[in-house]
Amino acid sequence: MLQLQPQSSISLVAQIVEGLRSQIEQGGLRAGAKVPSIRQFAHAHQVSVFTVVEAYDRLVAQGWLASRPHSGFFVRRRAQADGREGGPARAQVAAVQGFDAMWYMRKIFEHRHLSIKAGCGWLPGDWLAEDGLRRALRSLASEDADLGGYGDPKGYPPLRQFIAEAFAEQEVQVHPSQVLLTQGSSQALDLAVRRLVRAGDTVLVDDPGYANLLFSLRFQGATLVGVPRTPQGYDLPALERLIVAHQPKVFFTQPRLQSPTGSVAQLAHLHRVLQLAEKHDLTIVENDIYVDLDPNPRPSLASLDQLSRVITVGSYSKTISPNIRVGYLVAHPDMVEDLAQLKMIAGLTSAEFGERLALGVLIEGRWRKHLKGLRERLAEAHQQVGHRLSSLGFELFAEPKAGMFLWARHPLVSDPVALSNKAADHDIMLGPGHLFSADLGPTPWMRFNVAFSLDTKLGEFFQAQGLG
Structure with missing residues (x-):
């Protein structure tokens, strides 16, 4: 059984995914093994069926489990880099990355309550029309x-x-x-x-x-x-x-x-x-x-x-x-x-x-005024967030002074994924750069949504991690 923590800031779905994935990586669940049915897992761990469905679906999407109609869920055989059956090579990549693009997209929508969504791709409601x-x-x-x-x-x-x-x-x-x-x-x-x-x-x-x-x-x-x-x-x-x-x-x-x-x-x-x-x-x-x-x-x-x-x-x-x-x-x-x-x-x-x-x-008469105000507000956010990131030691890829995003990296951060996982525990959603990579390769870059990066708690978090 997994040791789930209902009071944790990490969702039960994420805990189940990480727990089963760790068991597969460590050999506790071998390729081809059948995992407990959705109802069995839910009953054994005292969680809802819907939570287990979401977790199993995520593990299928990430390639850790295979779903067989009328049979259940099985640990999927995973190819190594040299083409042999197994999982260590791919598992190491997964362990480094922590999560893939689909996982992260789902996590964003699961965690819309996070107060600082610095890595998300939309604007705050009060910035919109x-x-x-x-x-x-x-x-x-x-x-x-x-x-x-x-x-x-x-x-x-x-x-x-x-x-x-x-x-x-x-x-x-x-x-x-x-x-x-x-x-x-x-x-x-x-x-x-x-x-x-x-x-x-x-x-x-x-x-x-x-x-x-x-x-x-x-x-x-x-x-x-x-x-x-x-x-x-x-x-x-x-x-x-x-x-x-x-x-x-x-x-x-x-x-x-x-x-x-x-x-x-x-x-x-x-x-x-x-x-x-x-x-x-x-x-x-x-x-x-x-x-x-x-x-x-x-x-x-x-x-x-x-x-x-x-x-x-x-x-x-x-x-x-x-x-x-x-x-x-x-x-x-x-x-x-x-x-x-x-x-x-x-x-x-x-x-x-x-x-x-x-x-x-x-077609309402106030639309152009709304756009003008929104552009001005974003320009001001770019100036403030760009200055704060630079003062913390971040390098900015470009300074567009418009739009929603800044792309930045810090010389002391080689693994934004690990930093992003820590940030989630502090009510902060970051955007690690490998999610935006064509080959999903590791990168020190991160995406910042300037509208959500104005909160001073973001800078305080980075300082607490020894940045700046």
């Missing part, structure tokens, strides 16, 4: 609107028209039929992955890059090749070498206010990326979800390419609310039709109610 959303909700409730049925497969037409007009202001000629509304940018990226990538395909990604996208591509069976990010955008010589060497089909990238580095690609870099894409017949998926946080109007890959070989993704989760789950994808007409069909196969249509709410916020 909560008042505008409430006004839109009241307005929608007072309308004689037909809220029945499934709605348009491509999404609420008036919102698609609004987005097309917004792209026109960015000098991208878009017809509303080229706009596909999605349940957040995550679904938009997932649709692009499913349309463009097959198992075994080689794709280019930012390195470091957007953690959720990297996980989705790995799940699809893609071979990821990381394109090194620089404070100015891309390592262009490396990009060209990688294209020639690997002949990828797609490049998934985030030129503007990139997660996790915060860097912004220079105009010359965007031109060169498009030149290489044209020369080598490369499709580009541009993740531009932070466009509304950018105080400086600047060209995008979509505007330079006019959606010839660029698919661009956007979202209102970062500025209105992540709760309404409204994102969008804009592409060449033929590509949009394919993506719309995939959307219908997966879930018919997106929720028109949320799309109507989003439009209500966007």
